[in-house]
Every structure is written in structure tokens, then in C-alpha cells.
Amino acid sequence: MIEILSQTALATVQDLGRLGALGFGVGTSGAMDDLALAAGNLLLGNDEADAAVEIQVFPFELRFQVACAFALTGADCAATLDGQPVMPWWSYQANEGQVLRLGPPVAGPGRISRAYLCTAGGIDVPAVLGSRSTQLRGALGGYEGRSLRQHDVVRVGQPGDRVRRVGFGLVPPAQVDPLLQDGVAGMRVMPAAEYDHYDEASRAALWEQSWKITPQSDRYGYRLSGPKLSMTTPLELRSHGIVPGVIQVPHSGQPIVQMRDAQPSGGYPKIGTVIKADLWRLGQAPIGSMIRFIRCDWDDALAAEQRNRTYLDNVRRLTALYRSRPGLA
Amino acid sequence: MTQTEPQVSFLGTTALLFEAPGEMCLITQQRIWSLAREAQSWPEVGEAIPGMNNMLVSFADPPTNPTPLIMRLQDAWRAARPMPLQGRLVALDVIYGGDAGPHIGDVIAHTGLAIDDIVALHTAPDYPVYAIGSHPGYCYLGGMDRRIATPRRQVPVLRLPGGAVSIGGLQTGVSASDGPSGWNTIGSTSMVFFDATLSPPCLLQPGDVIRFRAERVIR
Amino acid sequence: MSMPFQHIHQISEYLAGTDITLLELRGPKGAVRLANNAGKRVVRDDLVPEIIVTSPGTGLFLHRHPASETALIHDGDVVAAEQIVGLLRVGVLLMPVKAPSDGIFVGHLMAHGELVDFGKKLIALRAQTKEVQP
Structure with missing residues (x-):
């Protein structure tokens, strides 16, 4: 069990998302940085799709009520365990009663915004419609369908499954496979249905200008500010299914990228879609930071997914090897 | 939307969107239901989900080359016959106006109709469930009388309660849970549309029909 | 000596x-x-200082975590036995380079990112003595 000590946590239990319930009007939810969650799980020897705690407001404090192996992935939050430094992307064994504290993400050019607490055996909440991710609208999944609060006690793994070989770590994907465009964090985008309805200047601006992530950005969507995107002729669309990553453009001409908690349908025009393989990059981009969209096609998008897959395959293979033979290397 | 051929576009490599040509109508929607049922059985398809005269197809695993799938969808569309309305008819008791329908005044102001006329027009049709979307258990309905159409609100309501019966443009619907909405709330019902512990979790599915009954009108 | x-x-x-x-x-x-x-x-x-931290295997020797801009230890840092003072990178895996005993950090003997073999001298520490205050 872990007890949440922070007051306004806004942390949620997430896994890789709820796939297959779109037909019930249920969006995918899931970790904003799916690579960090999957890698953290693999580091502990978990299934890569196990649930973890996504932490996005700092400082964040929790107490291990039982001894439990854990790993923090995602943002480097200069964490401490009973005051002792805890490295990001590294596995540890916590003793009963120890307090884990995460500070704000460490400043610097590589600053990212969300951290994942993975625990041996995964966060033990019931799967709802095939996933442990928190779906806030409709209050289902995760911990009672809501974000965590002070004094919540969250179950971790099974007794006997909480001790793992720990004390090693991973190179984060941002360092293995960085993506910058003119020095600005990049995300690859495929044009979407209404792309050709935007005027030439708007289409050019999409690729050539930097976009700022406004404070009105959260797990539902990232509202960007930049040049106004205008259509040659206004379009009224019928409600249709959408997915995380879709870049909608409301009347203001300022794009909104749908994120993990986005509703599964919408009606605004879509100029593009941030590809699945790069959604974690956007999910980690801090409010106030600048991003660039990099045009890509179907083949590029599949190749990017394959690179993510290769990263996780390498993590799985090398961590399994190290666990069996820590002398490796 | 005056094209005569369906439009297919990508939502990254996660899904594709199939949009039927022509004016929005029930016959087209019935063909979409047929198409979705067919596509759902294809191995590369994760989910085939009807929208409003369109369909989202998510990939179980994105194909190396999506073109054959697109051609198959277009062939299946040409062959798709309208799936008849054979769903259940669910009657919803609605309290119109008052605290249950805080925006009915705006609908009265926009349409120039009396509250009783609005209630009569709203309760008259059988509304086919075109699609499920927006939030868990929410039904997109067709068939609202144009005379009570009212534009969406300038400022969305942040927490519209579940069970709210509302009008947004030419559409009407019932919120399945608390959440933000830009629609005008004219009444409320106590029906529960979604329960994750049930199988299926949704009360209604595309092809079912909703009939609103005036339980009470607060004038 | x-x-x-x-x-x-x-x-x-x-x-x-x-x-x-x-x-x-x-x-x-x-x-x-x-x-x-x-x-x-x-x-x-x-x-030849008193304590030499050697490589536990073959890999790229890292002074700092790949996600961090600062080294794990700095000049004059007091180091405890078993403390992680460097990292060894093999592909995406990071392995600890640990201090064999208590000491004070003197310097790195290999550059950040350099390929090293098992037993390679990586870090020099000197024993903490009463004469020297940390």
C-alpha cells in the first residue's frame, strides 16, 4: 500500500490506455508519456502495460506502507526517499514506512513535466473495460474514477511480488531518440481531413512557426498559441470520432491538440494529427515551452512507432538479462 | 458536404475517418451502421464506430500499406444496404423547465415559441440513436424538429449534470454524466445511460430509439 | 607510503x-x-591514490545521468561505501559504478561517455582522514 501525503495531488492512476471502448463513448485515457510508463514497468520486471501513478503537480509526497520495489520515470524531480537522493529512471527498494518525495522537475533545456511512479506488480486497482486508467468523465477506472487525494491508500502489487532485483536504470527515450527542429522540441504530424481547406499561409505556418503551449493545457488538450490558422471557406462538420493527437482548430484559429483525456468525438476542423509515436513528447512538453510540428507521412509514422518498439524491446531484453546476471556488461 | 464519393482521411496511424457523401439523413446513417458492422469483423480493424453519417475505424495494428483497407471500405460502402431500425424503444420521462431546464428561456427567446409548444415539438418524434460518443454512454440523436433548433451557447456551462436534456443547433441529446457543455439545457431525466459494471455498459446503442415524455413542465 | x-x-x-x-x-x-x-x-x-573505483564491466562510462546536466559527484564530495559515483551504459541499460569504501572524490580518470573495459580505473577517491575536513 502507498499512502498519498500531498494535499492537491492531481495525480492519477494510468496504464497504456483503454482501447476498445470508443464504441461506448469512452475515450482512451492512459499515460501522457506512455514510453516512460512502459519502460518503468519493464525496469521492475512488470508487464509493460501495468498501472502506475502519473504525477504532474509538485511537490508530491507518498509513504510506502509496505516494502516495495519502485522506479520513477519521466521527469527528473530530484526525488528523495527518506531524504536520500533518488535517481530518475532507476529502480529502488523502499522499506515499510519510507517517504518518497518528488520536487518540481529539474530546470534546464531538457525539462519535462510528468513523472511516473511504477511499483513492483503494478498499481493494483480493478480493471474497468479492459484498463486501469482513470477516466474522469463518467468517473471510472483508476482509483475510484478520480485523481488521488491526501490520505488515499493505493494498493501495490501482491505480497511476495513486491521485492525485485533493483539498483540499475535506463537511458530515457528523450536521450536515446531526441527530436528537435531548429533547436525546438519537435513532434511529427500527419495532415488530417481538413488540411487542404486551410489557406496557404496557415499551412506554411503550421510547419514553419513555433507554437507555444498555453497555461490552458492539460490531460484533455493542449491549447497552443501562434499564428492564426484560417480556412479558405468555413466548414461545418458533423460529429465524428477523434483520437488523442488530433489537432483541432476552433473558430479562434488557435489549435488545440487533443490529449489522453480527450473525448472520443468532436466536430471542429482537423488540420493534422500528432502521430502516436510522438504523443509522449508532447505529453511531456512543459506549459510555456515552444514546440514545432514536423510534417510526416504514413511510412514515417510507422517507422517512428517501430523505433519506440525497438527501445522498449531493448529495455525488456537488457533488464531481463541484468536481473538474471547483475554482473553483465 | 456535397461530394458524391465518400472521403477517407487519416487520424495519424491510430485510425481513419470515413465520411459518407450527401446531406445528413437517417438512410445514410443506416448504411453507416451496416458498414461498421461489416468492418468490425476485419482483422486489421480495432473498432469501427459510427459517427454522424461517418465512421471512425481504429487499427488493431496499423497496416504497412493502408490503401487496400481503404479500397475495401469503399467497396463495402457501395454494397452497404441501410440497416433497418430494429433496436429498442426507450421512453424517457423528462421534467421540462425550471431548475431542471435552466436555458429553456433562451430557447423560447430564440424560437419565439411558448414553452408548451417547445415541449410538444420536443416530445413528438421518435429519435433514432445515430451514434454513441462524446462521453461514456452519450447518444447522438437524429430527428429533432428544426423549429426548436437553437444555437450553442456563447459561454459553455462547466458542469452540466448527468441527465440534462439539451438542444445544440439542430441536435438534441441527454448528458450521461456531469461535464462541460455548450448546449441549452431544457429539462432533465433520471435515466442512467452508462454503468461500467454492466455488459454492455451503455443503456442504448445505435439503432435504438428514444422517445421523450413530459413528466412535468415547470412554467 | x-x-x-x-x-x-x-x-x-x-x-x-x-x-x-x-x-x-x-x-x-x-x-x-x-x-x-x-x-x-x-x-x-x-x-596512485588510495582508493580507485574500477569499472564493473564493459560499457560507456558516464559521469552524470543521461537526463541530468550535473555529475553524480563533484570535487571534494564525501562519498560513502556503496554510493553510486558513476554509471556504466550498455545500450539503454545503466549500471551503477559504486564506491568500494568511504572516501572523498578526487577526480574522474576517464572522460564522460568513454568506452571502458572491466577493471578500468574510473574514479579516484582518497580516504577520509581526521586531518582533512570535508
């Missing part, structure tokens, strides 16, 4: 304030050469 090494830190501090460029200390079991590189202390491979 232990006597001069316990005072290397102090001696090198003095040395930094002089224009002496090279100081050689000889004992019965070996020699130490201190180079005065314009106030910048240089630890050389041929110099």
Missing part, C-alpha cells in the same frame, strides 16, 4: 598557490607526481 597520500589534498592546495609546476614525492613503495596546472588539479593515471 600511506603518509604522503593522506596529505596529497593539502599539499596540492599549497602547490596551487605557488609557481612550482611539478612536485614528486618518493616513498619506499612508490612515487607520486603532482602537476600544478595553473590552479587546476589534475589527477593522473600514473599517480
